[in-house]
Amino acid sequence: MLINVPETVVDDGLRGFAAAHPELTVDVENRIVLRRDAPVAGQVALVSGGGSGHEPLHAGFVGPGMLAGACAGAIFTSPVPDQMVRAAAAVDSGAGVLFVVKNYTGDVLNFDMAAELTEDEGIQVAKVLVDDDVAVTDSLYTAGRRGTGATLFVEKIAGAAAEAGAPLERVESIARRVNARSRSFGVALSACTTPAKGSPTFELPDGELELGIGIHGEPGRERRPMMTSGEIADFAVDAVLQDLRPKGPVLALVNGMGATPLLELYGFNAEVQRVLGERGVPVARTLVGNYVTSLDMAGCSVTLCEADEDLLRLWDAPVSTPALRWGR
């Protein structure tokens, strides 16, 4: 591992992030990243956050057109309410704050507490829960579907709405719409290693893969002998389409888990496009890269979002963040 000691991994990363991105405000002590121009008058501010180890999520999505603030927790551990309250207070222009929360027990509990405390300070707060992972089948008897790749879609599209001056209720409803229309499925070719533990979080022998994994090194639901990129695309896209059944074109995110080369991801994307073509699903936009990662896990996930004209226009709107940058 390219680290000094496990205890300082998150802070070291934030210090380096600050040095690379002078256009953002990085509070290393409180582990908060903010738009430098926040609060932006008249604009709703999106604040997200989560455990570290998923970079560039979330700090890499801070900037005009996306998040106003992001809070970093310890590795794979939700940040604490104090961070969220501080971030919300720093970015609120008076138009209100939208918390974008991935559906994990820890994130939900901490953001709930933060929302209460933030409202106590007289700031308007709305929350949107991202829960797109179809690998979690039995939502009634689990903590519910996990938030994964759709987080990027929600943050980008709702962020564009906020940038355009939409009021809080509208930004919130767009965020909910994006989440409701998005589904993901992830596959691991190797487990990941957290710095604190120093060994893989689960045993995955060479020649096998794990289907339906999350983004925290937690094992998935099923293990199989190694499949080809094409076979994995068939499995993952079908798992998503069984649940989404889009009637129109989709946004596609082919996401790397951290240790899979881009060359392989692009090859996998070719297979994903093939399967979507065979299933008669038109693709409006495609994004390929490492965006919602799981440390050094090898593997990939597919996220599809059924996108109408409205959502596509917001997707195409300019964005200027460390990890996503286009337009203007």
Next chain:
Amino acid sequence: MSTETYGAGFFRDWLTAAAAAVDREAGRLTELDSAIGDADHGANLQRGFAAVAATLEKEPPATPGAVLTGAGRQLISTVGGASGPLYGTLLRRTGKALGDAERVSRTGLAEALAAGVAAVSRLGGARPGDKTMLDALGPAAEALGDSFAAAREAAEAGALATVPMLARKGRASYLGERSVGHQDPGATSSALLFAALADVAGAADAVEGTS
């Protein structure tokens, strides 16, 4: 014995002993968590309880209730994840239930803990048998009505009883059937809290006996 009461010093000793136990067992908690979670339970509690112990030493609160509410707030502010709000709520609500009494009896603490455990259940939405910390906390709080040793045993038995359970809450629930056969890390750390409580109570009784 049942008329024995305990002051703020006893509660500070309890949490300091709990911090030491968490520190000692962090590796095991993380190991359990890597089997069905995300391999960070040990490190997260270590961070939180170390902060609690440090604050208790620097600014010791005057009443048992204040010791517990302060520690609960500190856990919420330092741990993160699910265990921060859950353990924080357990201690905060237990402390609130103790009010501003200078000293509390074992049975008084048992009643207050029952209120704390109920708050944890409401916050996390878990019920007994869901393979969570509640499976150790619930039986332990109840057994504390009998004795400190009974509470320790009930917590340990509760933690062991999570092994064959199917997880229905928290990150382990994503594994479905594959969560069966592993001991729940949260129930295990809860058992550490009650072991520390019994140790400190034993020491307090021994001191009492010699005086």
